[in-house]
Amino acid sequence: MAKQQVSMPAELVEAVAGDRRAALEAIRDRLAAELQRARGTGAAAVARELREVLAELEAIPDEEVSPVDQLARRRAERRARAAGGEVDAVRK
Numbered sequence: 001m002a003k004q005q006v007s008m009p010a011e012l013v014e015a016v017a018g019d020r021r022a023a024l025e026a027i028r029d030r031l032a033a034e035l036q037r038a039r040g041t042g043a044a045a046v047a048r049e050l051r052e053v054l055a056e057l058e059a060i061p062d063e064e065v066s067p068v069d070q071l072a073r074r075r076a077e078r079r080a081r082a083a084g085g086e087v088d089a090v091r092k
Contacts, residue, residue, distance in 0.1 A: 021060050025073075028053045032080040047084045054080075 031050040038046045065073075 021057065021063075024053055024057050024060070025076075028057065028080075029076055032076055032083060035080065036083040043084065050080060050084070 028050065031046055031053060035043060035046045035050060
């Protein structure tokens with residue numbers, strides 16, 4: 001049997017090829033989008049994964065962050081909170 005090819009969005013492919021922070025940010029953004037569509041136990045599972053990714057991102061030491069990146073991060077956090085209620089690991 002041939003393996004089925006899995007297609008990943010371009011932003012995830014690019015992020016995975018880059019650094020850990022970029023990969024986690026891409027995963028965070030994808031999970032936030034999925035959380036908006038998820039229902040029931042699926043939403044709970046996505047929210048749990050999102051919290052884990054946010055915790056991993058917080059554990060990475062801060063680098064110099066551009067104002068544009070700060071705005072993008074805050075926007076993603078607001079969307080995640082709005083989509084899934086409270087997200088405990090989201091902090092400013």
